[in-house]
Amino acid sequence: MNYTDKKISDKRAIAILAKNGIQVDDEEAVIILEFLYLVSKNLSKNKEEKNVGILKEKSNFRKSS
Incomplete structure (x- = not known):
């Protein structure tokens, strides 16, 4: 593995x-x-996956007419 943004030597x-x-x-x-x-x-x-799940839940929330 090669991490280019290693912060610890x-x-x-x-x-x-x-x-x-x-x-x-x-x-x-x-x-x-x-x-x-x-x-x-x-x-x-x-x-990140958890945040996407939360956003999906909120976007499908029942919208008031």
Whole structure:
């Protein structure tokens, strides 16, 4: 996976994890970041789908004449 808009570098991820007592190397940090970006991407899709559902419900709402 290649995310062009990554906001966290691999080195930064290693530092953040180390502060919390988790020791990882560069390869493991890349895997963790890819997983988190994938989860974030899917969460965004779910929120968009939910919003579309709400809009559809409202658009079919009984209109007064």
